[in-house]
Every structure is written in C-alpha cells, then in structure tokens.
Amino acid sequence: MTPATRCASALLAAALVAPIALTPSHAAPAPPRRDIGYHQWTSPVDFLAGQHQGTSMAGGNLVFRRPTGTTSYVDPFGDGTAKTYEQASWVSPEVRPGFDLTELVASWNATTPAGTWIEVSMSGRSDLGTSTKWYVLGRWTSGDDTAAGTIHRTSVPDQEDTVGDVAVDTFVANDGHSLDRWRLKVTLFRQAGSRQAPVVRSVGAMASRLPDEETVPVSRGGGAWGKVLDVPTYSQETHIGHYPQWDNGGEAWCSATSTAMVLDYWRAGPSKRETSWVDPADEDPQVDHAARMVFDYDYDGAGNWPFNTAYAGTRKVDAFVTRLRSLTEAEQFIKAGIPLVASLSFEKDELPGAGYGTNGHLMVIVGFDRDGNVVVNDPASHLIKSNDEVRTTYDRKAFENAWVPHSGGLVYVIHPAWKQLPRTGAQDNW
Numbered sequence: 068m069t070p071a072t073r074c075a076s077a078l079l080a081a082a083l084v085a086p087i088a089l090t091p092s093h094a095a096p097a098p099p100r101r102d103i104g105y106h107q108w109t110s111p112v113d114f115l116a117g118q119h120q121g122t123s124m125a126g127g128n129l130v131f132r133r134p135t136g137t138t139s140y141v142d143p144f145g146d147g148t149a150k151t152y153e154q155a156s157w158v159s160p161e162v163r164p165g166f167d168l169t170e171l172v173a174s175w176n177a178t179t180p181a182g183t184w185i186e187v188s189m190s191g192r193s194d195l196g197t198s199t200k201w202y203v204l205g206r207w208t209s210g211d212d213t214a215a216g217t218i219h220r221t222s223v224p225d226q227e228d229t230v231g232d233v234a235v236d237t238f239v240a241n242d243g244h245s246l247d248r249w250r251l252k253v254t255l256f257r258q259a260g261s262r263q264a265p266v267v268r269s270v271g272a273m274a275s276r277l278p279d280e281e282t283v284p285v286s287r288g289g290g291a292w293g294k295v296l297d298v299p300t301y302s303q304e305t306h307i308g309h310y311p312q313w314d315n316g317g318e319a320w321c322s323a324t325s326t327a328m329v330l331d332y333w334r335a336g337p338s339k340r341e342t343s344w345v346d347p348a349d350e351d352p353q354v355d356h357a358a359r360m361v362f363d364y365d366y367d368g369a370g371n372w373p374f375n376t377a378y379a380g381t382r383k384v385d386a387f388v389t390r391l392r393s394l395t396e397a398e399q400f401i402k403a404g405i406p407l408v409a410s411l412s413f414e415k416d417e418l419p420g421a422g423y424g425t426n427g428h429l430m431v432i433v434g435f436d437r438d439g440n441v442v443v444n445d446p447a448s449h450l451i452k453s454n455d456e457v458r459t460t461y462d463r464k465a466f467e468n469a470w471v472p473h474s475g476g477l478v479y480v481i482h483p484a485w486k487q488l489p490r491t492g493a494q495d496n497w
Contacts, residue, residue, distance in 0.1 A: 127268075152259060179207070191249035209378070288395070296332070408429055412428065
C-alpha cells in the first residue's frame with residue numbers, strides 16, 4: 068500500500084445521491100487483522116529512556132542543553148546562502164511492534180523560536196538482518212520568519228535505497244521488505260551563537276502492516292450511533308485563489324481546513340492578531356493561517372500529515388497521526404468527545420452524496436446518525452462555496468471503503484491534554 072494523495076489536485080463533480088441507511092442487523096463480521104502500533108514519548112521518564120546527545124529535560128520537555136556539532140545548511144527554498152546551525156539530538160529507545168512493519172509515520176509536538184528547527188528521522192532493522200540508514204521524515208519549524216534564519220519547513224525527497232523510501236512523510240518499505248523494529252531521532256538546530264532553541268513536548272510514530280484489500284466489510288456498531296459533536300463548519304471552496312504561494316486555496320486546502328475546524332472546536336485556533344495578515348474580506352482567516360503554517364515546501368502543498376498535527380500541537384493541544392482499523396474504533400473517539408480528521412480517496416460514484424470524486428481528501432468525522440452512517444464536516448461538500456453545506460452524512464459502508472483500503476484508516480487525533488483518549492485494544496494504535 069502506498070500513502071494516499073493528500074488534497075488531490077482534481078475533485079470530480081458528480082450527481083448527488085442520497086445516503087443509504089444502515090441498520091445494526093446489516094453489520095458484517097469484523098475485518099481481517101490489521102497490524103497497527105503507535106508509540107509515543109511525552110514525559111520525563113519517556114525521554115530519559117533515550118540517548119541524549121546534547122539534549123536534556125526541562126519542564127517535562129526535551130530541550131537543547133549544549134551543541135554537539137554544527138551543520139551548514141542551504142535552505143533549498145531560500146536565497147541559496149548557507150547558514151550555520153548548532154545541533155543536539157535525542158535517539159529513542161528501540162520499539163518492537165510485534166509485527167513486520169511496512170509503513171511508518173512519525174508525529175511530534177514542539178515549538179521552534181525564530182531561527183531554529185527540528186529534523187525527525189527513523190531507522191530500523193530490516194528483513195536483511197541489518198540496520199537501515201536514517202530516513203528523514205521531516206524538517207520542521209513552527210513559524211516561517213525566514214529573515215530571522217528560520218528555514219522553510221519541508222519533507223525530503225530522493226531517499227530510496229534497497230529497503231525502502233520516504234513518500235512525503237511516510238516511510239514505505241519496498242516490495243518484499245519490512246522492518247521488525249524501529250527508533251526515532253530528533254535533532255534540534257539553532258543558529259550558531261544563539262540562545263534560542265527548539266522545545267520538544269512529544270514525539271512518536273505509527274507503524275503498520277496492512278492487508279492489500281480493495282474493499283472491507285462494514286464494521287459493527289461501536290456505541291456512538293446518534294451522537295454528533297458540535298464542530299464548526301468551514302468550506303475549503305470559499306478559499307479558491309487565496310495565497311498562491313501556499314497552493315492557491317480551494318481543493319488544495321482540505322487538510323488545513325479540517326485541522327482548522329477541529330482546533331476551533333477545542334477553542335484553540337489563532338487569535339485575530341495572529342490572522343491580521345489575512346485579507347479582511349475572508350470570513351474564515353483561521354483556514355488561511357493553518358494552510359500557511361502546515362505548508363510543506365518540497366511537497367508544495369498543505370497536506371503533509373504530521374505537519375498538520377505539529378501545527379495543531381503549537382496551539383496548546385496534543386496531536387498525532389495514526390491509523391484506525393474501522394469505524395468501530397472511530398466511534399470510541401466520538402463517544403469521548405474527540406472528532407477525527409480522516410484521509411479518504413474515492414471515485415465519483417463510490418461515496419454517494421459527496422458530489423465529487425478525489426485521489427485524496429481529508430474531512431472531519433464528527434459523529435454518527437441513528438443508523439450508524441457517518442456524519443462529517445466535509446470541506447469540499449457538494450463543491451459549493453458555503454460553510455452551510457459542509458455538514459453532511461455518508462453511508463457507513465461506502466465511507467469505510469473510501470477510507471480504510473485507501474489510506475489505511477489514517478486519522479489526525481487532536482485533543483487537549485485534559486481530554487482522555489478512549490481505551491485501546493490488545494494492539495495499541497493510539
């Protein structure tokens with residue numbers, strides 16, 4: 068399985084079809100095993116278990132204590148001038164998920180003052196019996212003050228070797244290869260001579276090995292039928308043509324629009340001062356702000372999964388990327404009061420009621436109707452430029468088949484620290 072396209076460049080118009088109700092009596096047996104494991108380091112005890120090379124703990128966070136070397140970095144999207152950065156790093160303990168993983172997506176919550184940044188990398192032991200190189204999963208900043216030495220946040224292309232490659236933000240093993248263990252490295256960078264430095268609050272990764280399926284059976288009910296969360300509705304279509312330097316708005320901003328909706332649900336969105344740079348005619352400046360702050364300059368888009376959760380993590384909430392096995396698991400989050408941003412892909416006739424087809428799209432799962440169908444805030448709903456059309460309901464089976472086989476059930480989990488996550492099953496995937 069390869070990672071789904073994010074906020075695809077083409078949304079295909081289609082006729083509207085009413086969703087079909089599903090009653091509990093239609094529920095099918097559980098789908099086959101989907102190996103997914105999420106592991107996170109977020110406490111002093113967690114970070115002390117890793118290898119510190121110039122880093123230490125302060126206030127429960129991973130911080131820069133002393134430089135262990137310097138790096139001359141030429142920002143590929145800057146003016147071509149090399150800048151010197153001091154660095155320190157932390158390497159996680161080894162994680163053995165209990166299965167041979169074929170994909171991995173890292174997540175982190177951090178802040179990077181102007182002129183600082185972090186790099187998150189992954190290494191593992193492959194089926195060849197040797198350790199892999201360090202694959203770079205992202206070079207990230209929480210701001211974009213390039214005049215102060217801040218780099219352009221970016222994924223790193225052209226990393227393929229015998230074992231695998233990185234597709235934007237996802238390590239993907241080559242056919243016939245896998246890893247039985249993994250570890251992360253977080254490198255903190257600051258401008259040489261500066262006292263400003265990054266602060267890392269948490270870092271983790273979701274590893275998975277999923278069956279190659281084109282369809283999945285409809286999942287059983289999970290106890291959230293009839294529960295809908297009051298998440299605000301924003302349309303991506305109202306932003307068509309906005310800020311070409313961040314991919315021109317509209318259909319390219321599905322991820323940023325979804326992230327903005329969930330942040331405002333938690334009352335964690337940007338202030339009027341933070342969005343004062345946005346055209347005053349824009350009724351939802353928080354969407355433009357999110358697109359700017361999640362933008363991946365190599366991918367040239369706002370759909371980098373961990374860049375979205377990392378942005379959310381700067382807003383005083385916790386956020387990470389994982390995969391769910393079914394809507395049964397998604398229901399546990401809705402019962403806990405936590406909406407989910409889900410990644411889907413479907414042809415124009417595969418998700419009745421959407422009014423379009425897409426190679427990759429994100430929307431917010433906000434609840435379930437009384438028949439178990441999925442209530443969502445779809446920022447592209449009906450392709451109509453109105454926030455009033457964003458809330459819609461999709462057939463449970465159709466939604467599940469647009470989500471689970473295509474992105475592996477990928478979601479952003481965004482929640483305040485005080486909001487407890489639901490219990491996991493035997494194999495922790497959150």
